[in-house]
C-alpha cells in the first residue's frame with residue numbers, strides 16, 4: 001500500500017500532525033431563543049448567584065457594575081448591580097441598568113483603531129505608513145526613529161515609543177516625592193512643558209507636546225518587542241483628524257457611534273447625571289481628557305457596547321483587506337498576546353474535556369474609579385461587556401465568574417447540537433456499493449470519523465493509516481480523524497454545503513516530548529483528481545454528506561450534486577440520534593485506536 005502513495009505524500013510537512021486539537025473545532029453557533037431560555041438559563045442563573053455573592057463583600061459597598069453578554073444578533077443575558085453606598089449629594093443614577101453610563105477608558109483604543117482601519121480601507125492612509133508622514137513635527141531631531149514607526153506598529157503596541165506624553169510623571173503629581181524616597185526636584189528646573197498641571201488633565205495641547213515627544217527616549221526599537229503605550233493612540237487620533245479633516249471626536253461620532261446608533265456613547269461628559277455611574281469618592285467623571293481622548297476618553301453604556309460587539313463579531317475579518325482584526329501581533333506571555341490593540345488570552349486550561357485552546361479577544365480599560373473590559377469569544381460567537389464603577393479588584397472576579405462557566409456550558413451545548421446535526425452512519429446512495437462513513441461528536445474528540453468504508457475497503461487500514469505514518473505518528477501511538485470547519489460554504493449565498501476538512505490528530509499524551517507542542521497547520525495536504533481528498537461537505541437540508549474527492553462518474557441529471565459513480569453523496573443514516581450530555585462520562589478514544597492496530 002505504501003509504495004503507490006509515497007511519491008504523492010512525501011511532500012507533506014512531517015510536523016503537520018502534531019496539533020492535537022484543531023481550533024476552531026466547530027462553526028460559530030447561532031445562539032437561539034431556545035438556548036437562551038432553556039439550556040443556558042441554568043448557567044446564567046448560576047452566574048447571577050455568583051455575582052450576587054461577589055457583590056455582598058463589604059469591600060464592594062461602593063461598587064456598581066454592569067455585565068452584558070451578546071451573541072452575534074442579540075443580548076442573551078445581563079446583570080446589573082447598584083452600589084450599596086452612594087454619594088448623598090451627587091449620587092448619579094441610583095438604579096444601574098443597560099443604559100447606565102460609565103467611563104470605558106482604554107477600550108477607546110479599539111474605536112480609534114477601527115477608525116484607522118476604515119481610513120486604511122478608504123485609501124486615505126496606509127497602516128504601513130510611518131507616523132511622521134502624517135505628523136511631520138515628529139522628526140529626525142528625536143532619539144525616537146519616527147520614520148520607522150508605522151501606524152500598524154502603533155496600534156499593535158509594537159511601536160517602541162514611550163508609554164505617555166504628559167501623563168504619569170511623578171514629579172508633576174501633588175504629593176511630596178521625598179515621602180516615598182524620591183529625591184526632591186525643583187519644578188522650575190524640570191525640562192517639562194509648562195502645561196503639565198497635575199490638577200487639569202486636558203491642559204496640554206499638541207503644539208506643546210509634539211516638541212516634548214521629540215526629546216523622549218524610545219523604549220524599544222520599532223517592531224522589536226511590545227510595550228503598552230497610550231501616547232501611540234493619542235498620536236493615532238491626531239493622524240485620523242489630519243487625514244479626515246474632522247476633529248478626532250467628530251470622526252468617531254460620524255464613522256462609528258452614529259451608524260451603529262450608539263446613542264449613549266460620547267466623549268463629552270453627559271450633560272445630565274440621570275444615567276451616570278458616580279461611585280463614591282470618584283473625581284474622574286467630569287474630566288475632559290482633551291488630547292488623551294483617542295486613548296481613553298469614551299463614556300458608554302453596556303447596551304451600546306453590546307451593539308458594538310455585535311458589529312465587531314460579524315465584521316472582524318471584513319474591515320480592511322489583509323486584516324483579520326482578531327489576530328495577534330506579538331506575544332506578551334505564554335498564553336497572551338497583543339493584537340491591534342486587542343489583549344488576547346488563548347488558553348487550553350478552560351475546557352473540561354479537551355486540551356483545545358479557547359481564545360478570548362479582550363480590551364481592558366482603567367481610569368480612577370472606572371474599570372472595564374470587553375471580551376470577544378469569536379469561536380462561540382459571543383461578546384461580553386463588563387463595566388465597573390468603584391473598586392478595581394472586582395473586575396477579575398467577575399471576569400472569571402462569568403467566562404469560565406459560560407464557555408464550558410457553551411462548549412457542551414455546541415457538541416450536543418453538532419451531535420444532533422452531524423453525527424451518524426451515512427451510507428452510499430448507490431446501494432450496489434459497500435461504502436459508508438460514520439461521524440461521532442463529543443466535547444472530548446470534536447467531530448470525528450469513526451469508520452470509513454469505501455467500496456469495500458476500510459480506509460482506516462489503507463489510506464488513513466499510511467497517511468498517519470507519513471505524518472510521523474509512531475505505529476503504537478493513538479490518533480483519530482477529526483473534522484475541522486472551514487467556515488466556508490459550497491453555496492455562500494444560501495449558506496448551504498458546509499465545508500469541513502478531515503485531519504489526522506494524534507491523541508495528546510500528558511508529559512509528551514517538548515516538541516509535541518510544536519503545531520503547524522496544514523489542512524489541505526493532498527488532492528485526488530483535482531478535489532481535496534479530505535473535504536467533507538454537509539448538506540443539512542437534504543441530510544446528505546458529500547466527499548468531494550470520491551465524487552467520480554456520471555451525474556444524475558435530476559440533481560447535479562448526485563454523482564453516481566463512487567461514494568458520491570452519502571445519505572443519512574440508519575443510526576438513531578444520540579444525545580451528548582456535558583455531565584456524562586466521556587466516550588473513550590477507542591474507535592480509531594482499534595483501527596490503527598495493524
Ligand SMILES: *[C@@H]1O[C@H](CO)[C@@H](O)[C@H](O)[C@H]1NC(C)=O
Pocket residue numbers: 136137138139140141210211214
Ligand atoms: C522638528 O519638529 C519640531 C516641532 O516638533 C520643530 O520645532 C523643529 O524645527 C523640527 N526640526 C526639523 C529639523 O524639522
Ligand SMILES: *[C@@H]1O[C@H](CO)[C@@H](O)[C@H](O)[C@H]1NC(C)=O
Pocket residue numbers: 205206207208
Ligand atoms: C496650545 O497652548 C498654548 C499655550 O496655552 C497656546 O499658546 C497655543 O495657541 C495652543 N495651541 C493650540 C493649537 O491650541
Ligand SMILES: *[C@@H]1O[C@H](CO)[C@@H](O)[C@H](O)[C@H]1NC(C)=O
Pocket residue numbers: 118119122124243244245
Ligand atoms: C478620506 O479623506 C477625505 C478628506 O481628506 C474625506 O473627505 C473622506 O471622507 C475620507 N474618506 C473616508 C471614507 O472617510
Ligand SMILES: *[C@@H]1O[C@H](CO)[C@@H](O)[C@H](O)[C@H]1NC(C)=O
Pocket residue numbers: 087088089090279280281282
Ligand atoms: C459627593 O459629591 C459632592 C458633590 O459633587 C462632592 O463635592 C463630594 O466630594 C462627594 N463626596 C464623595 C465622598 O465622593
Ligand SMILES: *[C@@H]1O[C@H](CO)[C@@H](O)[C@H](O)[C@H]1NC(C)=O
Pocket residue numbers: 075097098099303304306
Ligand atoms: C435594555 O434593558 C431593557 C429592560 O430590560 C430592555 O427592554 C432593552 O431591550 C435593553 N436594551 C438593550 C439595547 O439591550
Ligand SMILES: *[C@@H]1O[C@H](CO)[C@@H](O)[C@H](O)[C@H]1NC(C)=O
Pocket residue numbers: 425426427436438451574
Ligand atoms: C453503517 O451502515 C452500513 C449500511 O447499513 C453498515 O454496513 C455499516 O456497518 C454501518 N457502520 C457502522 C459503523 O455502524
Ligand SMILES: *[C@@H]1O[C@H](CO)[C@@H](O)[C@H](O)[C@H]1NC(C)=O
Pocket residue numbers: 434453455456457458
Ligand atoms: C464492506 O466492507 C467492509 C470492509 O472491507 C467489510 O468488513 C464488510 O464485510 C463489507 N460489507 C459487505 C456487506 O460486504
Ligand SMILES: *[C@@H]1O[C@H](CO)[C@@H](O)[C@H](O)[C@H]1NC(C)=O
Pocket residue numbers: 491492493494
Ligand atoms: C445558491 O443559493 C442561491 C439561493 O438559494 C440559489 O439561487 C443559487 O442557485 C445557488 N447556487 C448554486 C450554484 O446552487
Ligand SMILES: *[C@@H]1O[C@H](CO)[C@@H](O)[C@H](O)[C@H]1NC(C)=O
Pocket residue numbers: 455565566567
Ligand atoms: C469498486 O471496486 C471494484 C473492484 O474492487 C472496481 O471494479 C470498481 O470500479 C469500484 N467502483 C467504484 C465506484 O469505486
